[in-house]
Amino acid sequence: MSDTRKHTEVAVGILIRQDGALLLSTRPEGKAYAGYWEFPGGKIEAGETVTEALRRELIEELGVTIGEAHEWKVTEHDYPHALVRLHWCKVFDWSGGFEMREGQQMAWQTFPLTVSPVLPGAYPVLDWLEAELGVTGA
Template sequence: MSPSNSRVTTPGAPVAERAHTEVAVGILIREDGALLLSSRPEGKPYAGYWEFPGGKLEAGETVEQALRRELDEELGVTIGPAEVWKVTEHDYPHALVRLHWCKVYQWTGDFEMREGQRMAWQQFPLTVTPVLPGAFPVLDWLASERGFEGAVLAQASQG
């Protein structure tokens, strides 16, 4: 899977023929700038790949409501404010996903890996691989914000 399967979209953009799965994604950022990534649990597509936590929106949920629910269910934390920062799409073999990326700076609770996944706080350059391909554009933007250019995609895709 190459990063070219990802693209940036704008809310309200026309829907392609294939139905999208709407996903809320949390970019949890610690005070020192570290980013939380977690591994995909066994039994899910791309098991073992690293990703930002989150999950599918349920009927009638806003992005923020879905993110709150998912991070409580998966990680055992309650997040503070979460507004959509970027929206991207990625075409995986198993699903066409529209990813609603939210930067989150506040949360309460102790992290519990409730789905058997692992977690890692990461700075650039990342030390966990491989990273889920749908995260590549966001990793590039986050790296650019921090003054890291270039090798983020190549490094994240190793595995």
């Protein structure tokens, strides 16, 4: 098995409200998997740390500025359009109003999720979060 594709490094933010709800947003039109629900984030540019990339992406996409990002897990997912390495960060602190600057939708979710479809690369993380946070029924 010789996959010569390079990984695309991606910073992903798991924004967690005080009540345990998680922020998901839809992928914008024109992007692969448009309309699928995902945790916000984006590509890490050359010279950026995971936190710097996440901070930049969330300002660009959502109009919010995050506080500290807690790097949590790293996963990989092989999509038909890209081989990605996802750097998952938990974020408990942010400021600004959510603006959805790419025309996407957003939803605060608890388990079980009520939005679908969800981007396939998020499933392992959702399982871990559900085990950690538990079913709230909210």
